[in-house]
Amino acid sequence: MFTGLVETTGTISKTESAAEGRRLRVETAFATDLAVGKSVAVSGVCLTVERRSDDWFEAFATEETLGRTYLSDLRVGDAVNLERPMPADGRFDGHVVKGTVDATGTVAGIREQAEGVEFVFDVPNSFAGYLVEKGAVAVDGASLTVADYGDRSFTVAAIPETLQLTTFSEKDVSDPVHLEADVLAKYVERRLAVEVAQ
Structure with a gap:
């Protein structure tokens, strides 16, 4: 389980197709905090560390994962968000993030503000029903608060x-x-679906 509090970023340094998926190498000093066989969230996608050194780690994305995400579109030089799972005795901030992507959205607008930046994201119909004002949503693994939403978009x-x-x-x-x-x-x-069906 993750919390959506991104710890740092990394850079894709290598990608290669493999049987039934794709292998990614992420360059980051954060690799020293990871262990082979353990999970890591890569832009919100829970992957397992297969290999690591002091400044990179490798993880494998299955075809199912690639079909739900944009990981197959990542190229060398692209940046990704990184987060380790929350330890059992850790302080809980953010919200419960499983690292299982529900959908892929698109950046629809970017507006500079006095303190920060406002982003508008377009979302598929299948995802829109999960949005509520001031509710939590994970975008590329980052826990954010929905400021406003419409039929096919939301703002943070x-x-x-x-x-x-x-x-x-x-x-x-x-x-x-x-x-x-x-x-x-x-x-x-x-x-609610169960109650309606009864």
């Missing part, structure tokens, strides 16, 4: 610290983003 405000710690400062309009809904919304949806 990224504060300077978020811009500094994540890849959001490098985003452009039309760039893809990974989206993960608050798992609490999914439980509510499931419960």
Whole structure:
């Protein structure tokens, strides 16, 4: 389990197709804090560390993961957000983020503000129902608060610290983003569906 509090960023230094998926190498000093066989969130996608050195780690993305995300579009030099799982005795901030991407959205607008940047994201219909005002959403693995939403979009405000710690400062309009809904919304949806069916 993750919290959506991105710890640092890394840079894709190598990608290669492999049987039933794709292998990614991420260059980052953060690699010293990782262990082979353990999980790491790469722009919101939970992957397993296969190899590591002091300044890089490698992880494998299956075809199913590639089909749900934009990981197959990553190229050498692209930046990614990184987060380790929350330790059992750790302080819980952010919100519950599983690292299982629900959908891919698109940056629809970027507006500079006095303190930070406002982002507008277009989302598929299947994801829009999980959005509520002031609710939590994970965008590329970062826990953000929904400021406003419409039928096919939502808005968030990224504060300077978020811009500094994540890849959001490098985003452009039309760039893809990974989206993960608050798992609490999914439980509510499931419960209501069961009640309606009874």
